[in-house]
Structure formats: C-alpha cells, structure tokens
Amino acid sequence: MRTHVVDHPLVAHKLTVLRDRHTDSPTFRHLADELVTLLAYEATRDVRVQAYEIETPVARTTGTALASPKPLVVPILRAGLGMLDGMMRLLPTAEVGFVGMVRNEDTLEASTYAERLPADLSGRQCYVLDPMLATGGTLAAAIKFLTDRGADHITAICLLAAPEGCERLERELAGLDVPVTVVTAAMDERLDEKGYIVPGLGDAGDRLYGVAG
Numbered sequence: 001m002r003t004h005v006v007d008h009p010l011v012a013h014k015l016t017v018l019r020d021r022h023t024d025s026p027t028f029r030h031l032a033d034e035l036v037t038l039l040a041y042e043a044t045r046d047v048r049v050q051a052y053e054i055e056t057p058v059a060r061t062t063g064t065a066l067a068s069p070k071p072l073v074v075p076i077l078r079a080g081l082g083m084l085d086g087m088m089r090l091l092p093t094a095e096v097g098f099v100g101m102v103r104n105e106d107t108l109e110a111s112t113y114a115e116r117l118p119a120d121l122s123g124r125q126c127y128v129l130d131p132m133l134a135t136g137g138t139l140a141a142a143i144k145f146l147t148d149r150g151a152d153h154i155t156a157i158c159l160l161a162a163p164e165g166c167e168r169l170e171r172e173l174a175g176l177d178v179p180v181t182v183v184t185a186a187m188d189e190r191l192d193e194k195g196y197i198v199p200g201l202g203d204a205g206d207r208l209y210g211v212a213g
C-alpha cells in the first residue's frame with residue numbers, strides 16, 4: 001500500500017480552516033469540496049485512458065479519453081458524501097457506488113448499514129472517498145467490499161490520515177494482489193483514546209452535517 005501526502009500551500013491553508021473548530025458547517029462543506037478536487041488531481045494521475053480520434057478545425061489527430069469500463073467512485077456515507085461533488089467535478093463520467101458505514105464509538109468497530117455497489121467490479125479502478133483514515137477499520141472493510149467484487153486498482157482519497165490507520169491498512173491488505181494507494185492532505189500525529197485523529201478536525205460527519213453522528 002502506498003500513502004501519498006499532497007504537499008501544496010493551498011491544500012495546507014484550506015485544511016487549516018477546515019480544522020478550526022470555529023469554522024461553521026457551510027464553510028466546512030465548501031472547503032471539503034475544494035480540497036477533494038485538489039487531492040483528486042493527484043489521485044487520478046494513473047486513471048486509465050484509451051486512444052480517441054478527433055478532428056480539430058485544422059486536422060485529424062489522436063488524443064485520449066477515459067478508458068472503459070469507467071472508474072467507480074465510492075463515497076463512504078455519511079462523511080464521504082461531502083467529498084462526492086469535489087471528485088465528480090474531475091471525473092464527471094465516472095460511475096458512483098455507495099457504502100454506508102458507521103464506527104461504534106465504544107468498540108471502534110465499523111459496521112455496514114447500506115451498500116449499493118455493482119455486483120461485478122472486475123477490471124475496474126475504484127476511488128474511495130472517506131475524509132478520515134483513523135483506526136483504518138472503515139477503509140479496510142470498504143476496500144475489501146470492492147476487491148471481493150473484482151476491483152483491480154484502488155485509490156482512497158482522505159482529508160486526514162493517522163499513522164495507526166495506515167499501519168492497520170497495510171496489515172489488513174498485505175495479502176492482496178491489488179494496488180492500493182491512499183492520497184491524503186496530511187498525515188497527523190496520532191489517535192487519542194477515543195480513536196479520534198490528533199490534532200484532526202473532530203468528527204467529519206458532524207462537522208459536515210451539523211448534527212451528532
């Protein structure tokens with residue numbers, strides 16, 4: 001598994017405002033949307049393309065188009081939904097699948113409450129959207145959903161990651177022969193005793209939607 005921390009002054013600034021506890025939900029949603037588009041630019045460097053013939057006003061030429069089958073974008077509900085528009089801005093023709101997962105705040109175990117994914121994902125690139133990679137339980141389970149259906153290339157886009165989550169993901173995906181890359185705006189220090197990322201930004205779903213998670 002590869003982890004790519006995007007190092008860009010605009011990413012760092014927007015993340016700073018996102019973290020600020022005084023940032024309200026409308027601003028939080030707007031910034032999360034902008035950040036995802038910046039991260040998606042990096043995360044799609046290896047999106048599959050195919051040759052595509054066109055005619056310019058001057059001459060015929062061969063360019064590229066997204067290869068078929070189109071990539072699948074998978075927001076992990078709730079908080080991943082706040083990243084969907086920012087991703088689709090760059091991949092408007094991608095297909096979207098949904099997985100709803102919630103972490104039990106006592107056991108920190110993730111469980112699935114909704115899932116709408118194509119049954120067969122063989123040969124598909126998948127872009128998983130989840131703002132927080134904390135213990136790694138949610139993302140590990142979501143990625144297994146996709147590889148069990150045949151996905152052969154996985155990129156997770158996160159706003160924040162914790163070292164513990166990356167290590168767990170590394171362990172849980174070790175035997176997998178599918179390349180998995182995590183693209184994140186920052187690698188934070190650690191998790192606290194409640195499994196929250198430090199310094200983090202709080203509970204992403206609550207920050208996005210203004211209600212208790």
Ligand SMILES: O=P(O)(O)OC[C@H]1O[C@H](OP(=O)(O)OP(=O)(O)O)[C@H](O)[C@@H]1O
Pocket residue numbers: 076077078079080101102103104108110130131132133134135136137138139165195203204205206213
């Ligand atoms: O890496 P983990 O330890 O699994 O934690 C990360 C998950 O925790 C939060 O989800 P939460 O369960 O709060 O649901 P929500 O997205 O609906 O807020 C966040 O949105 C991630 O999905």
Ligand SMILES: O=c1cc[nH]c(=O)[nH]1
Pocket residue numbers: 132134195196197198200201202203204205
């Ligand atoms: O810091 C954290 C950890 C898990 N989930 C969140 O939303 N925030």
Ligand SMILES: [Mg+2]
Pocket residue numbers: 079203204205206213
């Ligand atoms: Mg939450």
